[in-house]
Amino acid sequence: MSVKLLLATFLSLSLLGCSEQTHKAKSGTYLGGEIVNPTSNFVLLRKNDRLIDSIKLDQNNRFLYKIENAQEGLYQIFHNEGQIIFIEPNDSLMLRVNTYEFDETLTFSGFGAPRNNLLVELFLLNEHENELMLQDEIYQQDPETFSKSIALLKAEREKILQDFLKKNEADAYFEKIAETVVNYDFYARKEVYPMSHFGVDRVAFLESLPQSFFDYRNDADFNDASLLELYSYQRFLINYFNQAAFKDYYKQEAYDPLSFTHNLHKLRLIDSQIENDSVESFLLTRTIRDYLANSNDKKGGQTLYDMYMERIASKDDKVIIQELYESNKNIETGKRIPNEKLVNFDNDTLSFERIITKPTFIFFWSSSRKSHAIRAQKLASSLQQKYPEYSYLAINVNDSYENWQNTVSRYNFDSAKQYYFKDSFDELAEDLALNSLLKTFIVDRNGIIINAHANIFSSNFEQELLEALNQ
Numbered sequence: 001m002s003v004k005l006l007l008a009t010f011l012s013l014s015l016l017g018c019s020e021q022t023h024k025a026k027s028g029t030y031l032g033g034e035i036v037n038p039t040s041n042f043v044l045l046r047k048n049d050r051l052i053d054s055i056k057l058d059q060n061n062r063f064l065y066k067i068e069n070a071q072e073g074l075y076q077i078f079h080n081e082g083q084i085i086f087i088e089p090n091d092s093l094m095l096r097v098n099t100y101e102f103d104e105t106l107t108f109s110g111f112g113a114p115r116n117n118l119l120v121e122l123f124l125l126n127e128h129e130n131e132l133m134l135q136d137e138i139y140q141q142d143p144e145t146f147s148k149s150i151a152l153l154k155a156e157r158e159k160i161l162q163d164f165l166k167k168n169e170a171d172a173y174f175e176k177i178a179e180t181v182v183n184y185d186f187y188a189r190k191e192v193y194p195m196s197h198f199g200v201d202r203v204a205f206l207e208s209l210p211q212s213f214f215d216y217r218n219d220a221d222f223n224d225a226s227l228l229e230l231y232s233y234q235r236f237l238i239n240y241f242n243q244a245a246f247k248d249y250y251k252q253e254a255y256d257p258l259s260f261t262h263n264l265h266k267l268r269l270i271d272s273q274i275e276n277d278s279v280e281s282f283l284l285t286r287t288i289r290d291y292l293a294n295s296n297d298k299k300g301g302q303t304l305y306d307m308y309m310e311r312i313a314s315k316d317d318k319v320i321i322q323e324l325y326e327s328n329k330n331i332e333t334g335k336r337i338p339n340e341k342l343v344n345f346d347n348d349t350l351s352f353e354r355i356i357t358k359p360t361f362i363f364f365w366s367s368s369r370k371s372h373a374i375r376a377q378k379l380a381s382s383l384q385q386k387y388p389e390y391s392y393l394a395i396n397v398n399d400s401y402e403n404w405q406n407t408v409s410r411y412n413f414d415s416a417k418q419y420y421f422k423d424s425f426d427e428l429a430e431d432l433a434l435n436s437l438l439k440t441f442i443v444d445r446n447g448i449i450i451n452a453h454a455n456i457f458s459s460n461f462e463q464e465l466l467e468a469l470n471q
Contacts, residue, residue, distance in 0.1 A: 029070035029087065033095035034062045035079055036105075039367065039403040044078040047071075048229075072173060074229040080398070081368040083123070084229055086115050086174055099403075102368070103127070114168045122157060122181050126232070129153050133189075139196040143213055150189050157182040177230070184232040187216050191239035195246070195255065203250050206243075225278035237283060244269050260300035263291045267304060271311050281314035285321060292324055293435050294453045296333055301325070327433035331452035337362075337443050338431040342395065342419040345408065349422060352447055359469060360391045362441040363456050366398040367407045369437055376456055377413045383456075387465055395419045397428060397437075442468045 035043065038061050045052045045065065052075075055065045072088045077095070081102040087093065091112035098105040103124060108116040133139060138149045161178050164170075170178075190213070194206050220236065227233040245266035246255050253261050266287050274280040288308040295301055305325050312318050330338055339351045363380065365373040380392045394417050396404045404420050407413075421428050428434055432441075433452070440454040442464060450468040454461060 029067040029089050030064060030092045031067060031077075031085075031087065031095075032062070032064035032093075033097070034060070036061070036096070036098040037100055037403075039080040039099055039400050042079075044076075044082075046076040046078065047073070072171075073226070074177065076229065080366075080403075084119065084231075086112070086119060086177060088112060088171075088174075099367070114164070115170065115174055118161075118164050118178060119181065121160065122178070123231075125157065125160075126181075126185050129185075139193060140198060143193075143209055146193055147190075147213070150186060154182065154186045157185075177227075180227050180230055181232050183219070184227075184230070184236045187220055188232060188235040188239050190214070190216060191236060191243055195239075195243060202255055206247065206250065222274060223276035223279050225276050228278060228282055234282075234286075237279070238286065241266050241269055241283065241287075244273075258291070258294050260295070260297055260304070263287060263304055264307075267307055267311070277313040281312060281317050284308055284312055285314070285317040288321055289324060289435060292321070292328055293433065293439060294455070296451065296453050298332070301328070323430065324433055324435060327430050328452075330431060331433055331441075331449055333449055333451065335449055337441060337447050337449055337452075339447075340428065340431060341422045342393075343401070343422050344420075345405070345415040345418050350419075355393065355419070356391075356443060356445065356447045358391050358445045359389055360393060360443050360445075361454070361456070361465065362393045362395060362443070364395050364397050364434065364437050364439065366396065366437060367403055368398060370407075372437055373407070373413075374411060377411070379456055380417070381414060383462070383465070386462075387469075389469055390465065392417055393419055395421055397421050397425050397434075444468070444471070 031045065035057060038057060041057050043055045043057065043063055045055060045067075052067070053065065055063045057063050067087065070087060070089045070091075073086070075085050075087050076082050077085055079097070080099050083103065083106055085093070085095075085108075092110045093108060093112040093116065094110040095106065095108050095116075097107075103120070106120050108120075138146060141149060161182055164178075165175065194202070194209060197205055217240075221227070222237065222240075224233070242257055242262075245262050248265040248269070249261050253259070256262055267284060270280060270283045270287065274283060285308075288304055291304055292301055305321070308321060309318065312321075337352050337356075339353050342350050342352070342355065344350060361380070361383075363376050365376055367373065377394060380394060384390055384392055394413065396407075396418065399407070399420075401420055404418075408415055408418050432439075438455050438457065439452075440456045440461070441449065442451040442454050443449055450471060451464055454464050458464075
Protein backbone atom coordinates (compact mmCIF):
# COMPACT_ATOMS: atom_id res chain seq x y z
CA MET A 1 0.00 0.00 0.00
CA SER A 2 1.41 3.42 -0.96
CA VAL A 3 2.04 6.05 1.69
CA LYS A 4 -0.61 8.35 0.18
CA LEU A 5 -3.19 5.58 0.12
CA LEU A 6 -2.27 4.55 3.66
CA LEU A 7 -2.67 8.15 4.85
CA ALA A 8 -6.05 8.43 3.12
CA THR A 9 -7.16 5.17 4.72
CA PHE A 10 -6.07 6.26 8.19
CA LEU A 11 -7.77 9.63 7.83
CA SER A 12 -10.98 8.03 6.64
CA LEU A 13 -11.03 5.74 9.64
CA SER A 14 -10.33 8.73 11.88
CA LEU A 15 -13.21 10.74 10.42
CA LEU A 16 -15.55 7.77 10.74
CA GLY A 17 -14.67 7.39 14.40
CA CYS A 18 -12.08 4.69 14.58
CA SER A 19 -12.93 1.98 17.09
CA GLU A 20 -10.58 1.01 19.85
CA GLN A 21 -10.17 -2.40 18.18
CA THR A 22 -8.47 -0.99 15.06
CA HIS A 23 -5.90 -3.47 13.77
CA LYS A 24 -2.20 -3.01 14.17
CA ALA A 25 -0.21 -2.06 11.09
CA LYS A 26 0.91 -5.20 9.23
CA SER A 27 4.32 -3.77 8.54
CA GLY A 28 5.93 -0.93 10.42
CA THR A 29 4.86 1.61 13.01
CA TYR A 30 2.99 4.69 11.83
CA LEU A 31 2.16 8.07 13.28
CA GLY A 32 -0.03 10.48 11.34
CA GLY A 33 -2.68 13.09 11.71
CA GLU A 34 -4.05 16.53 10.98
CA ILE A 35 -3.04 19.91 12.41
CA VAL A 36 -5.84 22.48 12.41
CA ASN A 37 -4.60 26.09 12.24
CA PRO A 38 -0.94 25.07 11.89
CA THR A 39 1.78 27.53 12.90
CA SER A 40 4.44 25.97 10.65
CA ASN A 41 4.67 23.31 7.94
CA PHE A 42 6.20 20.57 10.05
CA VAL A 43 5.79 18.44 13.17
CA LEU A 44 8.70 17.40 15.40
CA LEU A 45 8.99 13.90 16.86
CA ARG A 46 11.36 13.39 19.76
CA LYS A 47 12.37 10.58 22.11
CA ASN A 48 14.63 10.73 25.15
CA ASP A 49 15.07 14.46 24.49
CA ARG A 50 16.55 13.71 21.06
CA LEU A 51 15.03 14.74 17.74
CA ILE A 52 13.95 11.75 15.66
CA ASP A 53 12.69 13.71 12.67
CA SER A 54 11.00 16.83 11.38
CA ILE A 55 7.85 15.66 9.59
CA LYS A 56 6.42 17.87 6.84
CA LEU A 57 2.71 18.64 6.56
CA ASP A 58 1.07 18.26 3.16
CA GLN A 59 -1.16 20.86 1.48
CA ASN A 60 -4.08 19.70 3.66
CA ASN A 61 -2.07 20.12 6.89
CA ARG A 62 -1.81 16.36 7.32
CA PHE A 63 1.15 14.08 7.82
CA LEU A 64 2.08 10.43 7.95
CA TYR A 65 5.36 9.07 9.24
CA LYS A 66 6.80 5.59 9.51
CA ILE A 67 8.89 5.21 12.66
CA GLU A 68 11.86 3.04 11.81
CA ASN A 69 12.91 0.50 14.44
CA ALA A 70 10.22 1.79 16.80
CA GLN A 71 10.79 1.14 20.48
CA GLU A 72 7.98 0.85 22.97
CA GLY A 73 7.77 3.85 25.22
CA LEU A 74 7.24 7.58 25.53
CA TYR A 75 7.78 9.97 22.65
CA GLN A 76 7.11 13.68 22.32
CA ILE A 77 5.16 15.26 19.48
CA PHE A 78 5.67 19.00 18.99
CA HIS A 79 3.94 21.59 16.81
CA ASN A 80 4.17 24.98 18.52
CA GLU A 81 3.19 23.11 21.69
CA GLY A 82 4.17 19.63 22.78
CA GLN A 83 2.63 16.58 24.38
CA ILE A 84 3.89 13.12 25.29
CA ILE A 85 2.59 10.08 23.44
CA PHE A 86 3.03 6.35 24.05
CA ILE A 87 3.94 4.16 21.06
CA GLU A 88 4.35 0.41 20.65
CA PRO A 89 5.81 -1.34 17.59
CA ASN A 90 3.18 -1.78 14.81
CA ASP A 91 0.93 0.95 16.19
CA SER A 92 -1.03 2.90 13.59
CA LEU A 93 -1.72 6.04 15.57
CA MET A 94 -3.55 9.10 14.25
CA LEU A 95 -3.93 12.42 16.01
CA ARG A 96 -5.95 15.56 15.41
CA VAL A 97 -5.31 18.87 17.14
CA ASN A 98 -6.28 22.52 16.84
CA THR A 99 -3.37 24.78 17.77
CA TYR A 100 -5.75 27.41 19.19
CA GLU A 101 -6.50 25.02 22.08
CA PHE A 102 -3.77 22.42 21.81
CA ASP A 103 -4.20 20.19 24.84
CA GLU A 104 -7.99 20.55 24.96
CA THR A 105 -8.45 19.42 21.33
CA LEU A 106 -5.76 16.75 21.06
CA THR A 107 -7.44 13.41 20.30
CA PHE A 108 -6.19 10.08 18.96
CA SER A 109 -7.63 7.32 16.80
CA GLY A 110 -6.22 4.16 15.30
CA PHE A 111 -4.35 1.36 17.01
CA GLY A 112 -2.78 2.72 20.20
CA ALA A 113 -5.36 5.51 20.57
CA PRO A 114 -6.95 4.45 23.90
CA ARG A 115 -3.60 4.61 25.72
CA ASN A 116 -2.87 8.09 24.43
CA ASN A 117 -6.36 9.43 25.01
CA LEU A 118 -5.98 8.28 28.61
CA LEU A 119 -2.70 10.19 28.99
CA VAL A 120 -4.34 13.34 27.60
CA GLU A 121 -7.30 12.88 29.96
CA LEU A 122 -4.98 12.57 32.97
CA PHE A 123 -2.97 15.61 31.84
CA LEU A 124 -6.09 17.79 31.51
CA LEU A 125 -7.39 16.51 34.83
CA ASN A 126 -4.15 17.58 36.48
CA GLU A 127 -4.46 21.07 34.96
CA HIS A 128 -8.03 21.33 36.26
CA GLU A 129 -6.98 20.12 39.71
CA ASN A 130 -4.19 22.70 39.88
CA GLU A 131 -6.70 25.50 39.28
CA LEU A 132 -9.06 23.97 41.84
CA MET A 133 -6.32 23.76 44.46
CA LEU A 134 -5.53 27.45 44.06
CA GLN A 135 -9.18 28.56 44.04
CA ASP A 136 -10.04 26.51 47.12
CA GLU A 137 -6.72 27.34 48.82
CA ILE A 138 -6.05 23.66 49.42
CA TYR A 139 -2.36 24.39 50.00
CA GLN A 140 -3.39 26.54 52.98
CA GLN A 141 -5.15 23.70 54.76
CA ASP A 142 -3.63 22.01 57.81
CA PRO A 143 -1.53 18.91 57.03
CA GLU A 144 -4.23 16.35 57.86
CA THR A 145 -6.94 18.13 55.86
CA PHE A 146 -4.54 18.73 52.96
CA SER A 147 -3.60 15.03 52.83
CA LYS A 148 -7.27 14.05 52.73
CA SER A 149 -8.04 16.61 50.02
CA ILE A 150 -5.39 15.40 47.62
CA ALA A 151 -6.11 11.76 48.49
CA LEU A 152 -9.63 12.31 47.14
CA LEU A 153 -8.23 13.73 43.91
CA LYS A 154 -5.86 10.77 43.62
CA ALA A 155 -8.75 8.32 44.18
CA GLU A 156 -10.63 9.85 41.22
CA ARG A 157 -7.64 9.24 38.97
CA GLU A 158 -7.19 5.69 40.23
CA LYS A 159 -10.80 4.94 39.32
CA ILE A 160 -10.28 6.33 35.82
CA LEU A 161 -7.20 4.14 35.40
CA GLN A 162 -8.90 0.99 36.74
CA ASP A 163 -11.90 1.53 34.45
CA PHE A 164 -9.50 1.91 31.53
CA LEU A 165 -7.63 -1.31 32.37
CA LYS A 166 -10.90 -3.25 32.56
CA LYS A 167 -11.87 -2.17 29.04
CA ASN A 168 -8.50 -2.10 27.27
CA GLU A 169 -5.47 -4.29 26.91
CA ALA A 170 -2.31 -2.74 28.30
CA ASP A 171 1.06 -4.29 29.00
CA ALA A 172 2.98 -3.87 32.24
CA TYR A 173 5.10 -1.04 30.83
CA PHE A 174 2.18 1.19 29.93
CA GLU A 175 0.43 0.36 33.18
CA LYS A 176 3.56 1.53 34.99
CA ILE A 177 3.56 4.79 33.00
CA ALA A 178 -0.10 5.47 33.79
CA GLU A 179 0.36 4.63 37.48
CA THR A 180 3.36 6.97 37.59
CA VAL A 181 1.27 9.84 36.24
CA VAL A 182 -1.34 9.20 38.93
CA ASN A 183 1.05 8.69 41.84
CA TYR A 184 3.80 11.21 41.16
CA ASP A 185 1.45 14.16 40.72
CA PHE A 186 0.28 13.24 44.22
CA TYR A 187 3.88 13.00 45.46
CA ALA A 188 4.81 16.33 43.83
CA ARG A 189 1.95 18.10 45.62
CA LYS A 190 3.07 16.65 48.93
CA GLU A 191 6.59 17.96 48.31
CA VAL A 192 5.52 21.47 47.36
CA TYR A 193 2.96 21.79 50.17
CA PRO A 194 5.33 23.00 52.94
CA MET A 195 6.83 25.58 50.56
CA SER A 196 3.42 26.86 49.44
CA HIS A 197 1.75 27.09 52.85
CA PHE A 198 1.46 30.76 53.82
CA GLY A 199 0.68 32.61 57.03
CA VAL A 200 3.07 30.72 59.29
CA ASP A 201 6.79 30.57 59.96
CA ARG A 202 8.04 28.21 57.27
CA VAL A 203 10.83 26.76 59.41
CA ALA A 204 8.51 26.05 62.33
CA PHE A 205 5.92 24.63 59.96
CA LEU A 206 8.41 22.25 58.34
CA GLU A 207 9.60 21.05 61.73
CA SER A 208 6.02 20.50 62.89
CA LEU A 209 5.11 18.10 60.08
CA PRO A 210 4.82 14.51 61.31
CA GLN A 211 7.30 12.08 59.78
CA SER A 212 4.37 10.03 58.46
CA PHE A 213 3.52 12.94 56.15
CA PHE A 214 6.44 11.86 53.97
CA ASP A 215 5.77 8.09 53.99
CA TYR A 216 5.07 8.17 50.24
CA ARG A 217 8.79 8.68 49.65
CA ASN A 218 9.29 5.01 50.49
CA ASP A 219 7.39 4.18 47.28
CA ALA A 220 9.09 6.78 45.09
CA ASP A 221 11.92 5.85 42.72
CA PHE A 222 14.46 8.64 42.40
CA ASN A 223 16.53 6.90 39.72
CA ASP A 224 14.16 5.71 36.98
CA ALA A 225 15.35 7.27 33.72
CA SER A 226 12.44 5.66 31.81
CA LEU A 227 10.09 8.10 33.58
CA LEU A 228 12.00 11.30 32.79
CA GLU A 229 9.67 12.22 29.90
CA LEU A 230 6.77 12.46 32.35
CA TYR A 231 6.05 15.94 33.71
CA SER A 232 4.70 14.43 36.93
CA TYR A 233 8.00 12.64 37.59
CA GLN A 234 9.99 15.78 36.79
CA ARG A 235 7.84 17.92 39.10
CA PHE A 236 8.24 15.46 41.95
CA LEU A 237 12.04 15.41 41.69
CA ILE A 238 12.33 19.19 41.38
CA ASN A 239 9.94 19.83 44.28
CA TYR A 240 11.71 17.25 46.45
CA PHE A 241 15.15 18.78 45.96
CA ASN A 242 13.84 22.31 46.49
CA GLN A 243 12.53 21.25 49.88
CA ALA A 244 15.61 19.16 50.70
CA ALA A 245 17.94 22.06 49.83
CA PHE A 246 15.98 24.45 52.04
CA LYS A 247 16.22 22.05 54.97
CA ASP A 248 20.01 22.28 54.62
CA TYR A 249 20.10 26.04 55.22
CA TYR A 250 16.69 27.01 56.63
CA LYS A 251 18.06 28.09 60.01
CA GLN A 252 20.45 30.55 58.39
CA GLU A 253 18.52 32.09 55.47
CA ALA A 254 14.96 32.56 54.22
CA TYR A 255 13.67 30.36 51.42
CA ASP A 256 14.68 31.68 48.01
CA PRO A 257 14.83 29.12 45.18
CA LEU A 258 16.78 31.60 43.03
CA SER A 259 19.49 32.34 45.58
CA PHE A 260 23.10 31.20 45.36
CA THR A 261 22.81 29.40 48.73
CA HIS A 262 19.74 27.44 47.69
CA ASN A 263 21.22 26.29 44.39
CA LEU A 264 24.58 25.44 45.94
CA HIS A 265 22.89 23.06 48.37
CA LYS A 266 20.61 21.74 45.66
CA LEU A 267 23.47 20.81 43.31
CA ARG A 268 25.33 19.08 46.16
CA LEU A 269 22.27 17.06 47.19
CA ILE A 270 21.51 15.95 43.63
CA ASP A 271 25.11 14.85 43.17
CA SER A 272 25.13 12.88 46.42
CA GLN A 273 21.65 11.31 46.29
CA ILE A 274 21.01 10.46 42.62
CA GLU A 275 22.74 7.38 41.21
CA ASN A 276 21.36 7.22 37.66
CA ASP A 277 23.43 9.34 35.25
CA SER A 278 20.45 10.38 33.09
CA VAL A 279 18.34 11.47 36.06
CA GLU A 280 21.31 13.26 37.61
CA SER A 281 22.10 15.06 34.35
CA PHE A 282 18.49 16.18 34.00
CA LEU A 283 18.35 17.59 37.53
CA LEU A 284 21.79 19.20 37.50
CA THR A 285 21.13 20.80 34.12
CA ARG A 286 17.67 22.03 35.06
CA THR A 287 19.05 23.56 38.26
CA ILE A 288 22.02 25.41 36.75
CA ARG A 289 20.00 26.48 33.71
CA ASP A 290 17.30 28.09 35.86
CA TYR A 291 19.91 29.77 38.05
CA LEU A 292 21.89 31.24 35.18
CA ALA A 293 18.67 32.42 33.54
CA ASN A 294 17.51 34.26 36.66
CA SER A 295 20.56 35.56 38.48
CA ASN A 296 22.72 38.68 38.14
CA ASP A 297 25.30 37.23 40.55
CA LYS A 298 28.41 36.82 38.38
CA LYS A 299 30.61 35.39 41.15
CA GLY A 300 27.95 32.93 42.33
CA GLY A 301 27.20 31.96 38.75
CA GLN A 302 30.86 31.17 38.14
CA THR A 303 31.04 28.99 41.27
CA LEU A 304 27.91 26.98 40.43
CA TYR A 305 28.89 26.70 36.76
CA ASP A 306 32.29 25.23 37.70
CA MET A 307 30.64 22.82 40.12
CA TYR A 308 28.19 21.72 37.42
CA MET A 309 30.92 21.17 34.84
CA GLU A 310 32.82 18.92 37.24
CA ARG A 311 29.79 16.73 37.93
CA ILE A 312 27.78 16.51 34.71
CA ALA A 313 27.89 13.22 32.81
CA SER A 314 26.00 14.26 29.67
CA LYS A 315 28.22 15.82 27.00
CA ASP A 316 25.19 17.29 25.21
CA ASP A 317 23.90 18.97 28.37
CA LYS A 318 27.38 20.29 29.10
CA VAL A 319 27.48 22.02 25.69
CA ILE A 320 24.02 23.57 26.24
CA ILE A 321 24.99 25.05 29.60
CA GLN A 322 28.37 26.21 28.33
CA GLU A 323 26.59 28.13 25.54
CA LEU A 324 24.11 29.63 28.02
CA TYR A 325 26.93 30.68 30.33
CA GLU A 326 28.76 32.42 27.49
CA SER A 327 25.52 34.05 26.29
CA ASN A 328 24.97 35.51 29.75
CA LYS A 329 28.09 37.62 29.24
CA ASN A 330 26.21 39.50 26.49
CA ILE A 331 23.57 40.73 28.91
CA GLU A 332 25.49 41.74 32.02
CA THR A 333 24.26 44.77 33.93
CA GLY A 334 25.68 47.99 32.47
CA LYS A 335 26.00 46.65 28.92
CA ARG A 336 23.78 47.82 26.07
CA ILE A 337 21.16 45.25 25.11
CA PRO A 338 22.18 43.45 21.88
CA ASN A 339 20.67 45.37 18.96
CA GLU A 340 18.26 42.73 17.65
CA LYS A 341 16.20 43.22 14.48
CA LEU A 342 12.46 43.24 15.13
CA VAL A 343 9.34 43.58 12.98
CA ASN A 344 6.45 45.71 14.16
CA PHE A 345 2.77 45.14 13.44
CA ASP A 346 3.02 47.20 10.23
CA ASN A 347 5.81 44.93 8.97
CA ASP A 348 8.53 47.56 9.40
CA THR A 349 11.95 46.24 10.41
CA LEU A 350 13.35 48.11 13.41
CA SER A 351 16.00 47.61 16.07
CA PHE A 352 16.16 47.99 19.84
CA GLU A 353 18.24 51.13 19.31
CA ARG A 354 15.42 52.79 17.37
CA ILE A 355 12.53 51.48 19.46
CA ILE A 356 13.82 52.16 22.98
CA THR A 357 13.55 55.87 23.83
CA LYS A 358 12.53 55.70 27.52
CA PRO A 359 12.91 53.27 30.43
CA THR A 360 11.50 50.01 29.13
CA PHE A 361 10.72 46.49 30.26
CA ILE A 362 10.83 43.74 27.66
CA PHE A 363 9.10 40.38 27.88
CA PHE A 364 8.67 37.45 25.52
CA TRP A 365 5.69 35.32 24.60
CA SER A 366 4.49 32.60 22.27
CA SER A 367 1.04 31.41 21.27
CA SER A 368 2.12 27.98 22.49
CA ARG A 369 1.78 29.39 26.01
CA LYS A 370 -1.49 31.27 25.64
CA SER A 371 -2.31 31.64 29.32
CA HIS A 372 1.17 33.06 29.93
CA ALA A 373 0.82 35.43 26.95
CA ILE A 374 -2.58 36.75 28.00
CA ARG A 375 -1.53 37.26 31.63
CA ALA A 376 1.74 38.96 30.66
CA GLN A 377 0.06 41.36 28.21
CA LYS A 378 -2.62 42.31 30.72
CA LEU A 379 -0.07 42.82 33.49
CA ALA A 380 2.26 44.86 31.25
CA SER A 381 -0.57 47.19 30.28
CA SER A 382 -1.57 47.75 33.92
CA LEU A 383 2.06 48.35 34.94
CA GLN A 384 2.52 50.97 32.26
CA GLN A 385 -0.57 52.79 33.46
CA LYS A 386 0.76 52.65 37.03
CA TYR A 387 4.29 53.70 36.01
CA PRO A 388 3.93 56.00 32.97
CA GLU A 389 7.68 56.61 33.01
CA TYR A 390 7.99 53.16 31.43
CA SER A 391 7.20 51.72 28.06
CA TYR A 392 7.14 48.00 27.33
CA LEU A 393 7.94 45.70 24.40
CA ALA A 394 6.16 42.38 23.92
CA ILE A 395 8.31 40.20 21.67
CA ASN A 396 6.84 37.11 20.05
CA VAL A 397 9.06 34.06 19.57
CA ASN A 398 8.55 30.63 18.03
CA ASP A 399 5.48 31.57 15.97
CA SER A 400 5.06 32.19 12.28
CA TYR A 401 4.55 35.81 11.26
CA GLU A 402 0.93 35.12 10.31
CA ASN A 403 0.15 33.27 13.51
CA TRP A 404 1.68 36.11 15.55
CA GLN A 405 -0.54 38.68 13.87
CA ASN A 406 -3.62 36.46 14.21
CA THR A 407 -2.99 35.93 17.93
CA VAL A 408 -2.44 39.66 18.58
CA SER A 409 -5.72 40.47 16.83
CA ARG A 410 -7.65 37.60 18.37
CA TYR A 411 -6.79 38.59 21.95
CA ASN A 412 -6.73 42.35 21.39
CA PHE A 413 -3.13 42.84 22.48
CA ASP A 414 -1.90 46.43 22.09
CA SER A 415 -0.48 46.23 18.55
CA ALA A 416 1.72 49.31 19.11
CA LYS A 417 3.70 47.34 21.71
CA GLN A 418 3.98 44.10 19.73
CA TYR A 419 7.13 42.98 17.93
CA TYR A 420 8.10 39.85 16.08
CA PHE A 421 11.64 38.50 16.14
CA LYS A 422 12.78 38.35 12.54
CA ASP A 423 15.62 35.84 12.73
CA SER A 424 15.81 32.34 14.17
CA PHE A 425 14.98 31.65 17.80
CA ASP A 426 18.42 30.06 18.22
CA GLU A 427 20.02 33.40 17.38
CA LEU A 428 17.83 35.24 19.87
CA ALA A 429 18.52 32.63 22.53
CA GLU A 430 22.27 33.01 21.98
CA ASP A 431 22.27 36.82 21.93
CA LEU A 432 19.96 37.31 24.93
CA ALA A 433 20.59 34.08 26.87
CA LEU A 434 16.90 33.39 26.44
CA ASN A 435 15.86 29.93 27.60
CA SER A 436 12.57 30.76 29.28
CA LEU A 437 9.56 32.91 28.45
CA LEU A 438 9.65 34.13 32.05
CA LYS A 439 12.78 36.23 31.41
CA THR A 440 12.10 39.98 31.47
CA PHE A 441 14.63 42.73 30.74
CA ILE A 442 14.62 46.17 32.36
CA VAL A 443 16.65 48.78 30.45
CA ASP A 444 17.09 52.54 30.67
CA ARG A 445 16.18 55.01 27.92
CA ASN A 446 19.50 54.34 26.18
CA GLY A 447 19.02 50.57 26.15
CA ILE A 448 21.56 50.00 28.92
CA ILE A 449 20.69 46.84 30.85
CA ILE A 450 19.67 47.39 34.46
CA ASN A 451 18.30 43.89 35.04
CA ALA A 452 18.48 41.06 32.50
CA HIS A 453 16.97 38.46 34.83
CA ALA A 454 13.72 39.98 36.00
CA ASN A 455 10.35 38.23 35.86
CA ILE A 456 7.20 40.22 35.13
CA PHE A 457 5.21 37.84 37.34
CA SER A 458 7.55 38.13 40.32
CA SER A 459 6.24 39.75 43.50
CA ASN A 460 9.44 41.85 43.42
CA PHE A 461 8.98 43.15 39.87
CA GLU A 462 7.36 46.48 40.75
CA GLN A 463 10.11 47.16 43.31
CA GLU A 464 12.70 46.37 40.62
CA LEU A 465 11.01 48.88 38.27
CA LEU A 466 11.13 51.57 40.95
CA GLU A 467 14.76 50.85 41.81
CA ALA A 468 15.67 51.06 38.13
CA LEU A 469 14.16 54.53 37.87
CA ASN A 470 16.33 55.73 40.75
CA GLN A 471 19.61 54.55 39.21
